[in-house]
Structure formats: C-alpha cells, structure tokens
Amino acid sequence: MNGGARAPAIRLVNLTLGYDRRPAVHHLDGEIAPGEGLAVCGPNGAGKSTLLKGLAGLLAPLGGAIDFGGASRRAAAYLPQVVEIDRAFPIDVRDFVAMGALARIGLWAALNGAERARVAAAIETVGLVGFESRTLETLSGGQMQRALFARLIVQDRPIVLLDEPFGAIDEATIDDLLALIARWRAEGRTVIAVLHELDIVRRAFPQTLLLARECIFWGDTRDALCQKNLVQARAMSEAFDERARECLRDEFDAKDKLHVH
Amino acid sequence: MFIEVFVTPFADYEFMRRALVGSLALALSGAPLGVFLILRRMSLAGDALSHAILPGAAVGYLVAGLSLPAMTLGGLVAGLVVALAAGAASRFTAQREDASLAAFYLVSLALGVTLVSLRGSNVDLLHVLFGSVVGLDDAALLMLVGVSTLTLILMALFYRALVMDTLDPLFLRQTSAFGEFTPFLFLALVVLNLVAGFQALGTLMAVGVMMLPAAAARLWTRDLAVALPLAAAIGALCCYGGLVFSNETSAPTGPAIILAAGVVYLVSMIFGRAGGLLRLKRPRRHLEG
Numbered sequence: 001m002n003g004g005a006r007a008p009a010i011r012l013v014n015l016t017l018g019y020d021r022r023p024a025v026h027h028l029d030g031e032i033a034p035g036e037g038l039a040v041c042g043p044n045g046a047g048k049s050t051l052l053k054g055l056a057g058l059l060a061p062l063g064g065a066i067d068f069g070g071a072s073r074r075a076a077a078y079l080p081q082v083v084e085i086d087r088a089f090p091i092d093v094r095d096f097v098a099m100g101a102l103a104r105i106g107l108w109a110a111l112n113g114a115e116r117a118r119v120a121a122a123i124e125t126v127g128l129v130g131f132e133s134r135t136l137e138t139l140s141g142g143q144m145q146r147a148l149f150a151r152l153i154v155q156d157r158p159i160v161l162l163d164e165p166f167g168a169i170d171e172a173t174i175d176d177l178l179a180l181i182a183r184w185r186a187e188g189r190t191v192i193a194v195l196h197e198l199d200i201v202r203r204a205f206p207q208t209l210l211l212a213r214e215c216i217f218w219g220d221t222r223d224a225l226c227q228k229n230l231v232q233a234r235a236m237s238e239a240f241d242e243r244a245r246e247c248l249r250d251e252f253d254a255k256d257k258l259h260v261h
Numbered sequence: 262m263f264i265e266v267f268v269t270p271f272a273d274y275e276f277m278r279r280a281l282v283g284s285l286a287l288a289l290s291g292a293p294l295g296v297f298l299i300l301r302r303m304s305l306a307g308d309a310l311s312h313a314i315l316p317g318a319a320v321g322y323l324v325a326g327l328s329l330p331a332m333t334l335g336g337l338v339a340g341l342v343v344a345l346a347a348g349a350a351s352r353f354t355a356q357r358e359d360a361s362l363a364a365f366y367l368v369s370l371a372l373g374v375t376l377v378s379l380r381g382s383n384v385d386l387l388h389v390l391f392g393s394v395v396g397l398d399d400a401a402l403l404m405l406v407g408v409s410t411l412t413l414i415l416m417a418l419f420y421r422a423l424v425m426d427t428l429d430p431l432f433l434r435q436t437s438a439f440g441e442f443t444p445f446l447f448l449a450l451v452v453l454n455l456v457a458g459f460q461a462l463g464t465l466m467a468v469g470v471m472m473l474p475a476a477a478a479r480l481w482t483r484d485l486a487v488a489l490p491l492a493a494a495i496g497a498l499c500c501y502g503g504l505v506f507s508n509e510t511s512a513p514t515g516p517a518i519i520l521a522a523g524v525v526y527l528v529s530m531i532f533g534r535a536g537g538l539l540r541l542k543r544p545r546r547h548l549e550g
Contacts, residue, residue, distance in 0.1 A: 085428060086302075091428060102433075102436050
C-alpha cells in the first residue's frame, strides 16, 4: 500500500462546475493539502456532489481549473452518492471487490497472488469475511456499503472521494468506516467527503468546506460549523433564477486589477 | 426413422447444410450478446435496433438490387446511426433513451418499408423482412461466419470491460479509458450481428435468436460464466431443431427456428432452476441460519 505517499496537493482555481451553463459550484478557489481530511458540507443543491464529480474527473469545469500538481486525472478513487449498480447482476463479493484492481492489472491480466491477497485483506478490513462467495443481491444496504469501501481499499488511490458515504448505515459500521478513513489519512492519503452528519464531521475531519454554490467558509472545522456560517449557508436559494444573465465576474475581476483605487 | 428425420436432410441437401452452418454461426455469437442485453435491461433495444436496420438495407436494395454487400453496408450504417443517435438524443435532449430509441426505430421502419415498396415487389419485401436461411450463398455464409468469429474474439478480448460496464458503468468511466468506448463497442457488435442475422432470418427474426436463448439461459443459472456458453448452446440447439421442424412440415425456416427457441424458453420458464415457475412456487424448506 504505497498509494498514500504520492498524494498531490489539489488546487482549485476559480473553479465553476455545473450543468447546462447553470453553475452548481461558483468561482471556488482553494487548496487541499496532501493527506488532508476535508468535509464538504452545505444544504441540498449546494454543489457538493458536483464538486466531487469534478474532482473525480467525470465533469469538465465550466470555468477555471482543478490542478492535481501534474498527477493523473484518475488519481482519485470515487464513491458516488447514488451507485448505479444493478444489484441483481450475477457477481460475488470477492469479484466485485477485485474490480478495484482494474487500474493496475488492466483488461487482460489475471489477478496475481499479491492482488488476491490485497482483495482478501480489504474484505477483512471492512468485516465482510464469510461473505466472499455471496452475490450482491443477498447483501443488506450496510453490507453493500462495506463492499464498496473494500473496493476503494483495493483501488489504493492517493485521493479518496466519498459522497455521503454514511446514509442508512448503523453506528457500528460508521465507527468501522471512520477508523478506515483515519487509517487512510495516516497513510498520507487525501480524503474528501460530502457529509450531512455534523457530529461525524467534527469527529473525523479537521477541515471543512461550507458550500452553498459559493464558498461560505473554508478552514478549520470548529470555525466552519459555527451558527453564523450555518445560517448563512441555509439562506441559499436552491431554485434557478430563470432570468439569470451571463456571469461576468471574471471580467470584473480583471478590470478591478487594472483600476487604481 | 430417427436418422431419416435428424440426419438425412443435412446429408442429402447442400442448402440444408448451409442453413445449419449459417444459423449456428449466428446463434453462437448472438446469444451471448443477448445475455448482456438482458443484463443491461436493453432487451427491447435489441428489438428496436433490428427494425432500424431495415431502411439501410432498403437503400442498399434500391441502389444495387438484391446485392449482399450493398444491403449489408446499408443495414450496418442505418443500425449504427440509430444506435448512436438514440444515445446522443438521450444525452443532449430531455428525452429518455428508451423513448428516443422507440421514436428512431419507428421512423426507421416506416421509411424502410416505404423505400422497398417504392420499387420492389412484395416478394422482395418478404425476403427482407423474413430472410431466407435456406438460400444462403457463399458470400452470405462467409459473412455470417466472419461476423460470428469477430464478435466472439472481441467479446473475449473485452469481456472484463463489458462486465464492468454492465455492472457499474460510472466506475469503469472513472477508472479506465475504456469506460467511454465500451458501450459503443457493445452496440456496434449488436448491430453487426443483427445485420448478419437479417440475411439468414430477416430483420424481425434476427433479434429472436439473440434474445430467446439468452432469456432461457438466465432461468437456469445465475453464473455469467455458465450463462454465456449455455445461451450459445441453447441457440445452436434451437437452430438445429428449427431446421428439422421446418424440413418436416415445410414451415418457413426463420419462424421455425424462433418457435423452437420459444418452446425452450417456455420450458425454462416452468422448470428453470434459477427463478423458474416451479422453483418460485414451491421453494425448498428454509435453512437454520
């Protein structure tokens, strides 16, 4: 497991992400240090999942850029909020977890001894020993989430992106998964998670980005989750402004620099 | 008696041997593709695409008459255009993929029938719609066998990508450069097999030899590594049975093959060990833990 050592710093430069020209993340600037544990919080529709999709390389920016410091666009392992997995697909837990090895073994090589050991270790880490030969449809929701985490372990990427990983998960499983996240960070991996459970954020994530389409606050978790910021984030308007005009902020910023104040 | 029915027709008549080879080739590659179509919940997309091939073949027919290369090329282009257009329409417009596929293939089918009837007789139209497995010439046979070989090789090469794209497309797209390419490869293989199949069985029947053996195989096993060869074997058996039945009763061969597959599907639905009627209605006693 040497994936952690390579974690690059991630720089967001005036980043705007969205769909159909509508920004979901608007002019975001900031830097995520290697090995950081960053929680992304905010109301529904604040652009949290969109930001993760952008970081995962699944959504091209409408403006600005994400800079991985020269690392590959596929440096991140990504757990989406809604997994489009057909649970009826005939595949057992071991093979499902082994999917994580794809980036290393490619389409044609077989799993060698080291990879098989990695898969077995990942299954043990998430507590699914004994489930190896069960098909996905026989798993409960929480067990499925554990299997997804096992696949993330096998992926062994320097950056881990988690989109609301703890929905409908029991306390014991959350504790196990938080321990795993702590281990990832100890290995030097960057973990970025979208979360609604503020107590979990306070427990496990030193840094918080409070997002409401625009950045409300980005910094130390204790400062981020104060009442003033939370109220401000909640005040965001979810609906689109039907008559929204083109955003000219970049041009204004450029002009500001020319102005002599 | 047994030999007379099951062996003699193929030993005596070359056209029966050709029909057997052509339909076997079609079943061997088409049925495993059908297994993936079912897993991707695209069973009806295969049907739609088989209709979409028609106008292309019709244009080929208008340009060059009953010429295999012209009609094949036309069918291939039309099938790929509809597959890509439906995919693009659902991605770039508000229309869902199944709705846009339905729209495209309906227009396509109407266009095809109109084009054929503009020039040809009804006999030609019947030939295009229902094929003529007992009239396969060397060129048609080579194409069927070639398409079958190519399909099996590509499916083997990209098996892992096909499985992952079916199970978790987002994961494949995020982790591998093959993520964008695999769905198109799959659709291209489906169209290729349908085009090859329409020579032998006609556009309306080509999809039957793809879907019915695959649907039947799914009722016997949950294991994909078993379902794929099983579907191919069921398809091959149905082709053989259908040809024998057609020879005995002088029923048209294409429908006879599909009917044979239909019988196997019904039997599987009742007796299938993985989700068949009897197994679901009379489950075994539950376990201790």
